[in-house]
Amino acid sequence: MARRALVIGGSLGGLLAAHLLRHAGWHAVVFERNEEALTGRGVGLGTHPQLIAALRRAGIAFDATMGITVAKVVCLDRAGNVIVEQPTARTMSAWSRLYRALRDALPAQDYRLGKKLRRIEQDARSVTAIFEDNSSERGNLLVGADGIRSTVRAQFLPQAQPIYAGYVAWRAVLDEARVPRDAHRDIFELYTFCLPEGEQLLGYPVPGHDGDTVPGRRRYNIVWYRPADSSALDDMCTDASGHLHSGGIAPSLIRHEVIARVKTDAEALLAPQLAEIFLRSDPFFQPIFDLESPALAFGRVALTGDAAFVVRPHVGAGATKAAIDATVLADCLGRGAEGVAGGLAHFESVQLPFGRDMVALSRQQGAYLSAQLKPMAQRRGAELRRDVEALLHAHGNRSDQIGEIVAARGLEVYF
Numbered sequence: 001m002a003r004r005a006l007v008i009g010g011s012l013g014g015l016l017a018a019h020l021l022r023h024a025g026w027h028a029v030v031f032e033r034n035e036e037a038l039t040g041r042g043v044g045l046g047t048h049p050q051l052i053a054a055l056r057r058a059g060i061a062f063d064a065t066m067g068i069t070v071a072k073v074v075c076l077d078r079a080g081n082v083i084v085e086q087p088t089a090r091t092m093s094a095w096s097r098l099y100r101a102l103r104d105a106l107p108a109q110d111y112r113l114g115k116k117l118r119r120i121e122q123d124a125r126s127v128t129a130i131f132e133d134n135s136s137e138r139g140n141l142l143v144g145a146d147g148i149r150s151t152v153r154a155q156f157l158p159q160a161q162p163i164y165a166g167y168v169a170w171r172a173v174l175d176e177a178r179v180p181r182d183a184h185r186d187i188f189e190l191y192t193f194c195l196p197e198g199e200q201l202l203g204y205p206v207p208g209h210d211g212d213t214v215p216g217r218r219r220y221n222i223v224w225y226r227p228a229d230s231s232a233l234d235d236m237c238t239d240a241s242g243h244l245h246s247g248g249i250a251p252s253l254i255r256h257e258v259i260a261r262v263k264t265d266a267e268a269l270l271a272p273q274l275a276e277i278f279l280r281s282d283p284f285f286q287p288i289f290d291l292e293s294p295a296l297a298f299g300r301v302a303l304t305g306d307a308a309f310v311v312r313p314h315v316g317a318g319a320t321k322a323a324i325d326a327t328v329l330a331d332c333l334g335r336g337a338e339g340v341a342g343g344l345a346h347f348e349s350v351q352l353p354f355g356r357d358m359v360a361l362s363r364q365q366g367a368y369l370s371a372q373l374k375p376m377a378q379r380r381g382a383e384l385r386r387d388v389e390a391l392l393h394a395h396g397n398r399s400d401q402i403g404e405i406v407a408a409r410g411l412e413v414y415f
């Protein structure tokens, strides 16, 4: 009989882990705390070769409907003129497009909604997940793919907490049909930066609501990084009834005046093409956090995806890192003689240094933004100023940087 894997968390990380374990001969079942499918979630998402390889291994082709390839990266000044332009080859997908593909390819009975993990018990022979509804499930392995506020991690590593990076990402998406004609002509097909002092904005096209990549039915995606100290963040995360949602507030609960303020700032600070798109959208924000787990394997339990390490979104590699975790996990568990605990120990020895490197790269990319809360005299190097050419080059060549880390940590053998 196939060995049974309990995967906690039904987002991209959990789905990728489930698929790759199944490919390696496991019977993997996903348990997601939400009562309903997560289809409405998520916005634009960067893709890299390792993500595509993992999807292929899961039997999912990364065809033309999966993303939109942009050939040029530009930077606009406040007046909307191009100040720097470089070639690139990034394919931008959408969270919902990947989620749908991964979810549809899993048997319905092996994706269980409304299952919130409470705690885990394990012995030498098995591991048991106990859920908030008092039900329990037993397996040979448990994968914690339950995100930045992981319940699995909290049980084994209560000291490993996300650290606020000092800025938020405002996100906005607008249907292509609603993008003003001038903005569409100037930037829709491009990867576009705008760099107000102390801030950073980028925009790019992504698949539409149903994963449509047909011109006219796509969407435009904006990410606008803005510094906010802890008290400003608390204010932004406080809803109209005065309740503070520390760690992040649901888009529907953000107060009207917070949205009105960012829209006023958009008009004052952004290139007009980007401001027009932003003003027509329903923006929301996500605080940016760093997280590094000091361990990833606990007997029959492993951490993957954002539960293990959170890579700031500059690298556009959250899903790719989850795919690399899933690939390495499945391969390590297939090494037969080592058993589950031995396979997981091997997984940890490979993925800990890789995760640390990815977090370090993302911190470096966000150093200028984090430093905005420091007095000028204390800022150093990349914290003080940014080189626009280098910034665009780094974004345009992100897959190469990830490939270098994969190679340096000896992970190429898994792909």
Ligand SMILES: Cc1cc2nc3c(=O)[nH]c(=O)nc-3n(C[C@H](O)[C@H](O)[C@H](O)COP(=O)(O)OP(=O)(O)OC[C@H]3O[C@@H](n4cnc5c(N)ncnc54)[C@H](O)[C@@H]3O)c2cc1C
Residues within 6 Å of the ligand: 008, 009, 010, 011, 012, 013, 014, 031, 032, 033, 034, 038, 044, 045, 046, 047, 115, 116, 117, 118, 145, 146, 147, 148, 149, 150, 151, 169, 286, 304, 305, 306, 307, 313, 316, 317, 318, 319, 320, 322
């Ligand atoms: C602003 C921003 C921009 C981003 N941009 C990109 C990008 O361009 N490209 C990219 O690749 N990534 C991006 N990411 C990151 C990406 O969304 C994630 O890294 C990726 O989806 C992998 O996450 P995950 O599945 O491990 O965790 P999550 O997506 O957080 O999913 C965790 C799941 O576990 C469930 N869960 C939590 N607790 C429990 C419990 N107790 N029991 C059961 N279920 C539970 C949650 O409901 C959730 O569905 C971005 C992130 C942010 C914040």
